[in-house]
Amino acid sequence: MRYLLRRFLHAALLLAGASVLAFLFTSLAPGNYFDEMRLNPQISSETLAALKAHYDIDKPFAVRYAVWLKSLARGEMGYSFAYNAPVAPLLAVRARNTLLLTITSTLLAWCIALPLGVWSARYSGRWVDRVATGASAFLLVIPDIALGLGLLIFAVRTRWLPTGGMVSVGSEGMPFAAQLWDLLRHMILPVAILVLGAQPILVRHVRSAVAEAQEEGFVRAAAAHGIQRRRLLWRYALRAAANPLISLFGFSIGALLSGSLLVEVITSWPGLGPFLLEAILARDLYVVIGGVLLSTVFLVAGNFIADVLLFWADPRIRTE
Amino acid sequence: MKIAPRRQRLIVTLLVLLHGIVLVGGFVAPYDPIRQDRDRPYAPPARIHFADGPGKFHLRPFVYSQRLREDSFDQYDDDHAKLIPLKFFVSGASYRLLGVIPAKIHLFGADEETVNLLGTDGYGRDLFSRIVYGGQISLLAGLLAAGVSLLVGTIVGSASGYLGGWTDSIAMRLAELCLALPWLYLLFGVRAFLPLLVSPVKAFLIVVITIGVLGWARPARLVRGVALSAKERDFVRAARGFGASNSYILRRHILPQTKSVILTQAAILIPQYILAEVTLSFLGLGIPEPAPSWGNLLSSLQQYSVLSSYWWMYLPAMAMVPFFFGYLALSSTLQEGRSAAKIDL
Numbered sequence: 001m002r003y004l005l006r007r008f009l010h011a012a013l014l015l016a017g018a019s020v021l022a023f024l025f026t027s028l029a030p031g032n033y034f035d036e037m038r039l040n041p042q043i044s045s046e047t048l049a050a051l052k053a054h055y056d057i058d059k060p061f062a063v064r065y066a067v068w069l070k071s072l073a074r075g076e077m078g079y080s081f082a083y084n085a086p087v088a089p090l091l092a093v094r095a096r097n098t099l100l101l102t103i104t105s106t107l108l109a110w111c112i113a114l115p116l117g118v119w120s121a122r123y124s125g126r127w128v129d130r131v132a133t134g135a136s137a138f139l140l141v142i143p144d145i146a147l148g149l150g151l152l153i154f155a156v157r158t159r160w161l162p163t164g165g166m167v168s169v170g171s172e173g174m175p176f177a178a179q180l181w182d183l184l185r186h187m188i189l190p191v192a193i194l195v196l197g198a199q200p201i202l203v204r205h206v207r208s209a210v211a212e213a214q215e216e217g218f219v220r221a222a223a224a225h226g227i228q229r230r231r232l233l234w235r236y237a238l239r240a241a242a243n244p245l246i247s248l249f250g251f252s253i254g255a256l257l258s259g260s261l262l263v264e265v266i267t268s269w270p271g272l273g274p275f276l277l278e279a280i281l282a283r284d285l286y287v288v289i290g291g292v293l294l295s296t297v298f299l300v301a302g303n304f305i306a307d308v309l310l311f312w313a314d315p316r317i318r319t320e
Numbered sequence: 321m322k323i324a325p326r327r328q329r330l331i332v333t334l335l336v337l338l339h340g341i342v343l344v345g346g347f348v349a350p351y352d353p354i355r356q357d358r359d360r361p362y363a364p365p366a367r368i369h370f371a372d373g374p375g376k377f378h379l380r381p382f383v384y385s386q387r388l389r390e391d392s393f394d395q396y397d398d399d400h401a402k403l404i405p406l407k408f409f410v411s412g413a414s415y416r417l418l419g420v421i422p423a424k425i426h427l428f429g430a431d432e433e434t435v436n437l438l439g440t441d442g443y444g445r446d447l448f449s450r451i452v453y454g455g456q457i458s459l460l461a462g463l464l465a466a467g468v469s470l471l472v473g474t475i476v477g478s479a480s481g482y483l484g485g486w487t488d489s490i491a492m493r494l495a496e497l498c499l500a501l502p503w504l505y506l507l508f509g510v511r512a513f514l515p516l517l518v519s520p521v522k523a524f525l526i527v528v529i530t531i532g533v534l535g536w537a538r539p540a541r542l543v544r545g546v547a548l549s550a551k552e553r554d555f556v557r558a559a560r561g562f563g564a565s566n567s568y569i570l571r572r573h574i575l576p577q578t579k580s581v582i583l584t585q586a587a588i589l590i591p592q593y594i595l596a597e598v599t600l601s602f603l604g605l606g607i608p609e610p611a612p613s614w615g616n617l618l619s620s621l622q623q624y625s626v627l628s629s630y631w632w633m634y635l636p637a638m639a640m641v642p643f644f645f646g647y648l649a650l651s652s653t654l655q656e657g658r659s660a661a662k663i664d665l
Contacts (some may be wrong), residue, residue, distance in 0.1 A: 014496065014500045015500075017497045017500075018497060018500055021497060021501070022509065025509065025510055026509075137648075140648060141641055141644045141648050142641060142644075143595050143598070143637075143641075143644060145598060145599060145602060145618065145637065146637035146638070146641065149618065149627075149634055149637055150634065150637065152621075152627060153621075153627055153631060156624070156627050156628045157628070163624070163627075254502075255502070257502075258502035258504060261504055262504075262599055262602075262603075265603060265622075266622075276508065277508070277603055280508055280509070280511070280605070281604070288508075288509050289509075291505065292501065292505045292508075292509045295505050296500060296501050296502060296505075298502075299500060299501070299502050300500055303500075
């Protein structure tokens with residue numbers, strides 16, 4: 001229990017540090033949202049000064065951070081200049097869309113990678129293994145951006161799949177089943193890109209972990225006792241190989257918000273990625289900070305979940 | 321290093337060759353990458369032929385002249401009556417070889433008309449030339465950023481591992497913090513608050529320094545690990561016993577031992593940073609037009625019309641693949657070599 005408490009405190013401290021760091025970056029940087037307004041002759045410098053004072057832009061770093069913390073406590077996470085609304089609800093809608101995409105693709109990626117990696121280790125050197133490692137090596141050298149754009153061109157040319165957004169125009173009037181089908185069809189392309197992009201790394205890790213565990217003495221002993229191959233592989237070898245995979249799974253969870261940024265932009269999925277990009281171009285300070293920190297929360301939480309899972313799975317950590 | 325010297329040499333040769341092609345880009349590319357030809361927007365890639373319509377074989381490869389179709393702005397027909405023979409080592413637009421030597425000779429070209437082997441973009445700029453020149457910028461950005469990361473990482477890591485104490489704890493807490501932030505988001509966030517509309521050279525430097533500095537943490541941690549074990553080695557203790565100064569020990573005894581870690585990290589970081597530049601430029605946060613980079617060449621694909629009609633605009637993405645293959649193969653052989661060396665001990 002002390003171990004978990006320590007990990008939790010560590011995560012909390014890390015988050016606090018990250019928020020300070022994010023604020024520090026933004027206060028060091030020149031320029032803000034209101035700078036472009038200065039060029040507009042219709043806005044007087046008094047109005048501008050009043051706006052800046054209203055949003056506490058002109059205050060020193062520590063004051064702004066304190067104001068932001070207060071706003072965080074109210075569940076607002078600061079104020080978006082461009083949307084004229086608190087940041088948190090804006091982020092929540094986008095984060096929900098992103099999570100819909102990434103949770104589906106992460107689950108799918110693991111469901112494919114786990115059996116593929118285990119088989120590949122089991123039939124090491126045979127054709128299953130060769131095909132799997134060859135395909136993953138091939139996918140590994142194709143950068144996500146090339147993969148995404150390639151699939152997008154394919155979808156556009158064949159007209160099999162919708163290529164942008166999350167719903168079709170006029171889908172609100174459709175019955176529920178049709179709406180769901182529409183959403184699913186829109187999800188296919190981004191999910192496919194994400195799954196294919198994550199696949200090679202997952203398969204490689206599963207394969208090497210299981211291959212290593214297979215060589216362990218106790219697995220061989222169990223095999224000599226006549227335990228079924230399948231049971232041996234899934235119950236014994238995979239269990240022994242679990243530790244690095246749990247860490248990797250924690251990383252998958254951590255990347256739920258931040259991993260799909262590029263794919264969302266390419267397929268114009270209305271998630272956190274395009275939203276953040278827009279905020280960056282508009283210099284919408286608190287949206288950027290909020291987006292970065294929200295995805296940091298996921299990354300830290302992912303690590304923490306991995307710690308908890310490791311604690312549960314590995315007795316060696318518990319007795320430590 | 322003993323593990324597969326033959327394979328390693330092969331991979332290094334491949335990488336040197338690929339980079340060499342890009343390095344002498346001015347010679348390989350037939351045209352100036354920013355020269356526009358408003359009469360030839362979105363010309364498709366010219367097919368290279370050896371045999372003409374009646375089946376007569378030509379020893380010298382040729383392409384057909386492309387004619388803009390009547391009432392169209394982007395549809396071209398091959399004019400089968402007009403053959404344009406490809407010539408090698410022709411003189412054309414002047415450029416500076418390796419950025420210094422003024423030259424005019426190009427690997428290939430044609431006398432009468434422009435030949436766009438990979439087609440043109442919306443301004444009629446030769447895509448092949450833009451890919452080659454874009455490679456110069458993207459690769460240089462990746463290499464320099466990796467250099468920055470490794471430099472900062474090595475300095476911080478070796479100092480923190482060797483000196484220990486509070487230097488070490490502060491540096492490592494900071495590194496943990498940097499690793500906790502999602503890298504791409506952090507990159508975007510920092511880029512967001514640096515000036516957006518700047519000259520290409522400035523933008524290039526901003527991109528390189530941002531990517532490089534933000535990536536210091538991982539190499540720093542690895543170098544620290546090496547330095548920690550290195551400082552307990554007998555010859556280091558002996559040197560200290562003989563009164564060697566800290567900086568002398570760091571330079572002569574600690575840093576040489578980090579060489580293999582740094583090499584492996586370089587092979588991992590360079591493609592990652594090339595990709596980071598490509599991503600930034602693709603999203604309009606990196607190197608601006610008209611200077612070409614692999615990223616901003618692809619950014620036109622964000623328009624549906626380009627995506628559906630001009631498939632050759634995708635070709636810059638294919639140009640990256642051999643480079644990534646090379647770096648990936650290199651890093652995996654380097655890692656194999658390291659784990660084998662560990663077993664030897």
